[in-house]
Amino acid sequence: MLYLARMTLPQTPKRLAYYLAISVLLLAPLTMVAQQKEVQHEEQFWVGYMSSVRVSERFSIWNDLHYIPGGFGVARTGLTAHFPHRIDLTAGYAHAWLPVGGELRRREHRPWAQVVIPTPLGGNFTLQHRLRWDLRFRQQVEAGEVTDGYTFLHRARIQTVLRRNFPTLSFKGILPSLALSNELLMNLGDEAPAPFDQNRISLMAAARYRSLMLQTGYMNRYVQAATPGRFTSNHTLVIWLFHTLDWRKQEQQH
Numbered sequence: 331m332l333y334l335a336r337m338t339l340p341q342t343p344k345r346l347a348y349y350l351a352i353s354v355l356l357l358a359p360l361t362m363v364a365q366q367k368e369v370q371h372e373e374q375f376w377v378g379y380m381s382s383v384r385v386s387e388r389f390s391i392w393n394d395l396h397y398i399p400g401g402f403g404v405a406r407t408g409l410t411a412h413f414p415h416r417i418d419l420t421a422g423y424a425h426a427w428l429p430v431g432g433e434l435r436r437r438e439h440r441p442w443a444q445v446v447i448p449t450p451l452g453g454n455f456t457l458q459h460r461l462r463w464d465l466r467f468r469q470q471v472e473a474g475e476v477t478d479g480y481t482f483l484h485r486a487r488i489q490t491v492l493r494r495n496f497p498t499l500s501f502k503g504i505l506p507s508l509a510l511s512n513e514l515l516m517n518l519g520d521e522a523p524a525p526f527d528q529n530r531i532s533l534m535a536a537a538r539y540r541s542l543m544l545q546t547g548y549m550n551r552y553v554q555a556a557t558p559g560r561f562t563s564n565h566t567l568v569i570w571l572f573h574t575l576d577w578r579k580q581e582q583q584h
Contacts, residue, residue, distance in 0.1 A: 367561070368560045369560075369562070370560070370561070370562050371563050372565070373564075374398050374401055374564045375566070375567050375569075376398045376401075376549065376567070376569070377396070377397055377398075377570070378394065378396040378397070379570070379571050379573070380393070380394040380572045381393050381573040382573075382575070383575045384576040384578055385578070387412070387578070388412055389409060389410065389411060389412070390418075391407070391408075391410070392410050393406065393408075394406045401429055401564075402427060402428050403427045406424035406440075408420045408422020408423070408442070409421060409422060416448050417445065417446065419444075419445050419446075421443040421444075422442060423441055423442070424440040425438070425440070426438040430471050430476070431474070434471075434474070436471060436476045437468075437469050438467065440465065440467070442462060442464050442465065443462070443463050444461060444462035446459070447459045455492070455494055456495070457490070458491045459488075459490055460488075460489040460513075461486075461487070462486075463486060465482070466483050466484070467480045467482055468480060468481050468483075481521045482519065482521060483517055483519035483521050483522045484522075485515055485517055485527060486518060487513060487514070487516075489511060489512070489513035489514075490513075491509055491510070492510045493508070493509045493510075493536075494508050494509075503539055504537050504538065505537070505538045505539075506535065506538075507537075509532075509533070509534045509535075509545065510532070510533050511532050511534075512529070512530065512531045512532075513529070515529070523556065524554050524558060526554050527553070528552060528554060529552045530551050530552075531552075533547050533548055534546060534547030534549075534568060541574045541576075542571065542572070542574075543572040544569075544572075545568070545569075546567075547568055548565070549568050550564065551566055552564075
């Protein structure tokens with residue numbers, strides 16, 4: 331991190347964007363810790379696969395799968411519209427399996443939408459902001475059993491990712507990078523258990539080769555428990571694979 335701090339930073343207003351990103355990445359998690367009362371620590375392993383398939387100049391198909399053994403699983407799909415300045419708007423549907431307690435899991439139907447706004451900072455730094463909105467239809471749990479009824483609530487998610495590429499360390503077309511990110515998830519709606527849902531801060535190393543990028547590192551998922559005043563700090567080893575495909579090239583070859 332000291333090395334990153336000594337790098338030449340872009341000029342205003344990009345400099346302001348850089349400092350704003352650092353504030354979101356570092357100060358938000360500290361605020362969550364300051365509010366903690368009782369924290370249980372857990373260890374997790376998170377694997378994920380994310381793909382984006384470009385089908386035209388304007389649209390792409392998004393799919394991703396995530397799984398934490400003993401935790402949650404999510405399958406998500408969506409349609410992405412591409413706008414000028416590399417701004418992407420995606421809407422779709424996700425199906426999730428969420429832990430309730432012990433081996434018990436409940437299903438969740440989750441229509442979702444998001445906007446992704448990249449901010450080039452100059453040099454080898456990139457900054458990305460993502461705002462996602464989840465509509466959560468979750469199975470109800472009564473007396474320790476999952477029922478056929480559903481509760482409904484909204485969830486707003488704000489993510490900031492600061493990435494540093496290292497082209498001088500490239501090897502046989504593989505581009506390494508480091509990514510520092512933070513995501514704040516907040517519950518909304520009359521049936522929301524609490525406004526704060528969770529905070530995710532991570533530091534990861536990545537290697538990109540052509541259409542693939544493998545990213546791995548540490549994430550801390552600080553989650554509000556079902557009991558008010560209790561939180562779980564999940565120390566998570568993350569391995570994610572990103573896959574970008576372009577069907578336009580295949581169509582041009584035929």
